[in-house]
Amino acid sequence: xxxxLKTSLAALVAAGITASSAAADAHGLSGELxxxxxxxxxxxxxxxxxxxxxxxxxxxxxxxxxxxxxxxxWKTQIRNALGANxxxxxxxxxxxxxxxxxxxxxxxxxxxxxxxxxxxxxxxTKGAMTLDGAQWGVPYTYYQWGVYYRKDIFDQYGLSEPxxxxxxxxxxxxxxxxxxxxxxxxxxxxxxxxxxxxxxNSRTNGYDFxxxxxxxxxxxxxxxxxxxxANWRQLIDMGAFIDDHQTYSWQEALPFMVxxxxxxxxxxNFAVAAMRDGGLTDDQLDFYQFPMINPDxxxxxxxxxxTFHIASGAQNMDAAKEFLRxxxxxxxxxxxxxxxxxxxxxxxxxxSIDADKFLEQGFDMLSxxxxxxxxxxxxxxxxxxxxxxxxxxxxxxxxxPDNLDDxxxxxxxxxxxxxx
Amino acid sequence: MSVSPAVPSTRASxxxxxxxxxxxxxxxxxxxxxxxxxxxxxxxxxPIGQSFWIxxxxxxxxxxxxxxxxxxxERLLGWGDANVDRKFSVSFWNNLKWLVLYLLAIPAGLFxxxxxxxxxxxxxxxxxxxxxxFVISQVVVGLVFSWFYLPREGLLNAILGFFGAGxxxxxxxxxxxxxxIIAAGLWPQTAYCMILYLTGLNAVDPEQVEAARLDxxxxxxxxxYVILPQLKPxxxxxxxxxxxxxxxxxDLISVMTNGGPFGSTRVLSFYMFEESLxxxxxxxxxxxxxxxxxxxxxxxxxxxxxxxMYQDEKGAR
Numbered sequence: 244x245x246x247x248l249k250t251s252l253a254a255l256v257a258a259g260i261t262a263s264s265a266a267a268d269a270h271g272l273s274g275e276l277x278x279x280x281x282x283x284x285x286x287x288x289x290x291x292x293x294x295x296x297x298x299x300x301x302x303x304x305x306x307x308x309x310x311x312x313x314x315x316x317w318k319t320q321i322r323n324a325l326g327a328n329x330x331x332x333x334x335x336x337x338x339x340x341x342x343x344x345x346x347x348x349x350x351x352x353x354x355x356x357x358x359x360x361x362x363x364x365x366x367x368t369k370g371a372m373t374l375d376g377a378q379w380g381v382p383y384t385y386y387q388w389g390v391y392y393r394k395d396i397f398d399q400y401g402l403s404e405p406x407x408x409x410x411x412x413x414x415x416x417x418x419x420x421x422x423x424x425x426x427x428x429x430x431x432x433x434x435x436x437x438x439x440x441x442x443x444n445s446r447t448n449g450y451d452f453x454x455x456x457x458x459x460x461x462x463x464x465x466x467x468x469x470x471x472x473a474n475w476r477q478l479i480d481m482g483a484f485i486d487d488h489q490t491y492s493w494q495e496a497l498p499f500m501v502x503x504x505x506x507x508x509x510x511x512n513f514a515v516a517a518m519r520d521g522g523l524t525d526d527q528l529d530f531y532q533f534p535m536i537n538p539d540x541x542x543x544x545x546x547x548x549x550t551f552h553i554a555s556g557a558q559n560m561d562a563a564k565e566f567l568r569x570x571x572x573x574x575x576x577x578x579x580x581x582x583x584x585x586x587x588x589x590x591x592x593x594x595s596i597d598a599d600k601f602l603e604q605g606f607d608m609l610s611x612x613x614x615x616x617x618x619x620x621x622x623x624x625x626x627x628x629x630x631x632x633x634x635x636x637x638x639x640x641x642x643x644p645d646n647l648d649d650x651x652x653x654x655x656x657x658x659x660x661x662x663x
Numbered sequence: 664m665s666v667s668p669a670v671p672s673t674r675a676s677x678x679x680x681x682x683x684x685x686x687x688x689x690x691x692x693x694x695x696x697x698x699x700x701x702x703x704x705x706x707x708x709x710p711i712g713q714s715f716w717i718x719x720x721x722x723x724x725x726x727x728x729x730x731x732x733x734x735x736x737e738r739l740l741g742w743g744d745a746n747v748d749r750k751f752s753v754s755f756w757n758n759l760k761w762l763v764l765y766l767l768a769i770p771a772g773l774f775x776x777x778x779x780x781x782x783x784x785x786x787x788x789x790x791x792x793x794x795x796x797f798v799i800s801q802v803v804v805g806l807v808f809s810w811f812y813l814p815r816e817g818l819l820n821a822i823l824g825f826f827g828a829g830x831x832x833x834x835x836x837x838x839x840x841x842x843x844i845i846a847a848g849l850w851p852q853t854a855y856c857m858i859l860y861l862t863g864l865n866a867v868d869p870e871q872v873e874a875a876r877l878d879x880x881x882x883x884x885x886x887x888y889v890i891l892p893q894l895k896p897x898x899x900x901x902x903x904x905x906x907x908x909x910x911x912x913x914d915l916i917s918v919m920t921n922g923g924p925f926g927s928t929r930v931l932s933f934y935m936f937e938e939s940l941x942x943x944x945x946x947x948x949x950x951x952x953x954x955x956x957x958x959x960x961x962x963x964x965x966x967x968x969x970x971x972m973y974q975d976e977k978g979a980r
Contacts, residue, residue, distance in 0.1 A: 318942045322724055343945055347725035431923060487814040489924040490835040622943070631943035639925035642835075653749070 273304035276562040277330040280309060281317035290584045298569055305562055325349040329554035331563040337371035337548040338619035339457070339626060341379050344552075350379045351553040356564055364592045365571055371548050371619055380552035381567045382590040384580055387605030388438060388545035388620075391514060392507035393500065394529040396423060404531035408446075408474070411534045415483050418506050425483040427505035429496030430641060433634035437621025438509055440637050441545050442533045444471040449540035450615035457624040459662030463654040472651075474536060476644050489642055497521055509533070511547065512587060515601050530604050532612060543615030544608065547623060548590070632657045711958065718951035724939070728948075735952035750926055751953065754934040757841050758910070758960070761930060764845045765852060765909035769901050772856025773894075777886075779857070780864045790861065797854040805918030808847035809834060834920050837927035844912070844919050844928060852908050856901045863897030864890075899971065906964055910957075931957045 276298075282291040288311055299307040310330070312320055321333065325344060335341060344350045356362065357369065357378040368382045397403070397414075400421055405411040415425040430436045445453040448467045455461050456468065478484065485499050494517065499505040501521040508514060518528055532542065551570055553563045569575060576594035580587050588606055589596065596606050609617065622630040636650040683690065718735055720728040733742075741747025779790050796804060811818050814832035823830065833843035867890060875889045891898075913932045916922060922929045922937060929937070931953055937943075939950025 319940060326725075343723055343725055347723070349725065431921060433923070487832045487835050490814055490832055627943040627945055631937070631941075635923070635925050638923065642924065656746075 271304055272302045272559075272562045272565055274559050274562065275306045275308055276332070276559050276566060277308045278310070278332045278566070279317075279324055279330045279334070280311050281314045281334045283311050283314045283317075287585055290579050294570065294575070294579065298566055301569070302562070302565075325554055325556075329556040331554060331557040331559050332566055333552050333554060335380065335550055335552050336619070336623050337368070337380070337382060337550050338623045339374075340619075340623040341372075341374055341550075341552070343627065345374050345379050348555055351555045351557060351560070351563075352377045352379065353381070353553060353564065353567070354378045356381070356567060359568075361568065362571070364573065365590055367592065367617070368548055368590050371617070372550065380550040381571050382548040382550050383570050383576075384585050384587045385546050385548040385590060386512040386587040387609055388442075388509070388511050388533075388547075389605065389608065390507050390509050390531050390533055391500075391518065391601075392529055392531065393503065393523075393527055395527045396503060396506045397529075404529075405534045407534050407538075408536045412477060412481070415478065415481055419482060423503065424485045424499065424505040425478070425481075425507060427485050427496045427499040427508050428488045428641075429491030429493045430488050430638045431490060431492050431495075433631075433638050434620075434622055435493050435496075435510075436637035436641055437630070437634050438511075438545060439475065439641075440471070440633075441618055441621050441624075442509065443475045443536065444468070445543040445615065445618065446533065446536035446540065447471045447474055448537070450543035450618070453543065453618065454616070454624065459626065459629065459658050463651045463658055468651070469647075472640065472644075472647055475640070476647075479641060479644050484641065489638060511545075512601055512605055516586065525600060530601050532608050541615035542613050543618055544613040545618045545620050546588075546609055546613075547620045626661055629654075629657060629661055714951045714954050714958070717947055718949075718955050720948045722947040723945040724947045725945075731948065735949050736956075738949070739952055739956065750929065750934060751931075753926060754929040754931045754953075757928065758930045760841055761845060761848075761909040761912050762906065764842070765848065765905050766902075768849050768852035768856045768905050768908075769898065771849070771853045772858075772901060773860050775853065775857045776860035776864060780861060794854050794858055796851040797858070799851075801851070801914045802918050804847055804851055805844075805915045808843070808850075809919045812843055835924055837924050840920055840924060840928045844915050847919065848908070848912060848915050852905060855904060855908075859897045859901045859904075860894060863894045867893045899975075903968055910961060910964075931960075 278295060280291045282288055291311060292309065295307045295309040299305065312324075317334070321335065321344070324330065324333065326349075329349070335344070341350060354377045357365075357372075365382065368385070369378065372378045372380055372382065392404075396418075400417050402414045402417060403410075405414050418425050428435050428439070441453070444456070447470055452461065452467060456463075461468070485496065485505050488496060493510070493514070496508070497514070497517055498521070500508050501518065501523060508518075515528070519525075532544075535542070551567055553560065553567070557563050570579075571591055573589075573591045573593035576589035576591040579585055580589040580594070580597065582597040582599045582602070586597070586599065586602070588602060588609070596602050618624055621634065625633060633654055636654050639646055640650055717728070719730065719732060721731045721734075722728040737743050739748050739751050775793055779786065779793065783789075810816075812833040814820065814830060814835060819833065820830040831839070833839050871889060871893070872885075875885055880889060910932070912930055913936070916928055916930060916933050920928045922933055935950045935953040935957065938946045938953065944950065
């Protein structure tokens with residue numbers, strides 16, 4: 244009930260703010276530009292408001308209207324917002340997450356924008372923005388995933404960053420012998436388990452296999468998928484993960500690492516801010532790339548990309564396109580991804596990276612050591628329904644690894660229904 | 664006009680009353696009912712029809728609907744060669760658990776009401792304390808109980824630890840989680856039933872109690888043969904609100920487990936929400952089919968309630 248009310252309110256808001264619009268002036272942008280953003284956390288919100296204000300100041304005849312919607316709520320509200328009387332520009336996510344809106348014709352095809360020479364600096368993310376041979380949006384930020392660990396605990400037990408699976412398992416055994424869990428994780432909202440699957444599967448079978456699985460071309464009961472789960476199970480059987488993780492959210496799992504009960508966390512870079520808030524200093528905290536499992540496959544990395552899109556029903560197409568050019572320009576990219584703003588990685592190759600050890604390591608890893616490819620994340624690469632059934636199965640596997648056959652059978656049933 | 668009366672009619676000279684005036688008695692009730700009927704149709708009757716219609720399609724909520732006939736129902740219920748949807752059967756059994764166990768609120772509420780139905784200094788304060796859980800939001804109840812159940816820091820495990828019992832993770836264990844949530848739901852529901860019985864106890868006829876006492880009735884016999892029959896209206900209302908409360912268990916589940924672990928605490932309304940309206944839910948048709956089945960389950964109860972009330976009123980006349 245509650246969420247139905249919220250979505251209909253969003254539709255009302257969306258309808259209200261686009262009530263009037265004027266034709267674009269040939270000599271400059273005029274009229275109104277309506278933006279709905281999901282950057283509702285304090286720091287991103289300030290960034291978005293700054294972007295809108297600056298763009299407004301650049302174009303004196305243009306009125307920029309910004310609506311900020313709660314990030315979680317936006318995941319369901321976007322359907323109503325794009326329906327009748329849509330805004331011009333909206334936030335969303337890359338890869339398969341765009342699929343429902345592309346298929347329904349609600350996102351505008353902006354391949355012409357990507358054909359412009361300035362957009363060559365964004366080439367690394369072009370694949371993630373492409374569906375059916377066309378581009379449907381532009382990225383504005385992304386961030387690396389990897390293992391964030393307690394350097395002081397590793398030093399205490401004489402451990403070093405593992406580079407392959409044997410070292411990883413040996414490290415973990417040492418930690419467990421000393422009463423420290425190797426990894427903290429909170430799987431109550433499921434997606435954190437998806438990160439583990441992404442990494443173990445792509446390290447075991449390679450990027451191409453992982454993406455083929457995401458596209459539904461491989462059976463879940465395939466032996467290669469089983470190998471992934473067998474590798475994962477080594478960690479589970481050791482007791483590498485904290486107990487009762489199915490009860491915690493990812494934030495609730497943080498104290499285990501802050502208190503030193505667990506040594507590491509496989510997470511996105513956004514967790515760093517929370518860890519620093521929790522009292523960990525940069526001397527205690529460090530980062531390493533998820534170790535190699537199968538030496539024959541290249542490293543593939545999770546680096547989810549957040550995006551801007553133009554609604555196909557946009558009233559002010561020219562202004563919307565100009566806004567996307569503005570957001571992706573090297574200068575703006577440097578500014579909005581700085582440590583005092585989003586604290587993430589810029590998508591424009593000509594932008595510079597803020598002096599932050601995690602951002603620098605992450606950028607270096609993604610530029611030089613992710614030859615396999617860039618994954619968006621389990622819930623963005625896989626079909627929405629496959630992702631939700633899949634992540635539930637992954638959570639169950641982490642608690643009851645013996646149920647694997649049953650879980651894989653269920654996933655395979657779902658795959659056949661969705662992709663056939 | 665062909666036949667003109669010989670004697671001019673006296674009635675024609677009287678001013679003719681308006682059509683509304685002539686039909687006032689018949690029409691006025693309908694006029695008063697009209698706003699309610701319009702709203703009921705727009706917000707209840709028509710959406711029910713639409714749900715039926717959508718449940719016969721495959722639809723992602725955005726694009727075109729595709730007619731699939733009864734395919735959604737076949738998949739849900741496992742007709743034909745499809746297996747029964749396991750998520751559906753889990754949700755259905757959980758709904759039944761809710762319906763049965765939630766009824767415990769009625770005897771518990773009665774017990775507390777009998778206990779509190781006395782005149783002691785400050786009884787109003789105690790009553791309001793017992794009623795308190797019903798006043799706070801279900802979301803808060805859910806949060807409080809999920810902290811109570813926390814595997815390490817939770818009060819429940821502290822108490823169990825005191826008696827030497829091992830720690831249990833109620834909400835993380837697929838066999839226990841549903842019962843844990845129902846227990847949380849019983850807390851406010853018991854308070855609700857208590858207040859219904861307290862008002863009912865006020866209406867108990869003291870003369871009958873006096874007469875029963877003279878005949879030597881006391882204790883359980885007094886309760887069963889004298890008090891309870893007089894509380895029948897309160898029991899009926901408590902039953903109705905408890906059944907409805909059990910079927911509306913959405914918010915507690917959403918707050919406490921979000922349907923997990925691995926979907927073991929879903930009920931039909933939560934499953935419907937997940938399939939059609941949540942972050943990854945793009946199956947409007949399938950969600951509508953679940954809603955239709957839930958509707959028929961509710962319809963069973965509603966029919967029974969209406970029938971019982973009808974019988975009651977007939978008896979009173």
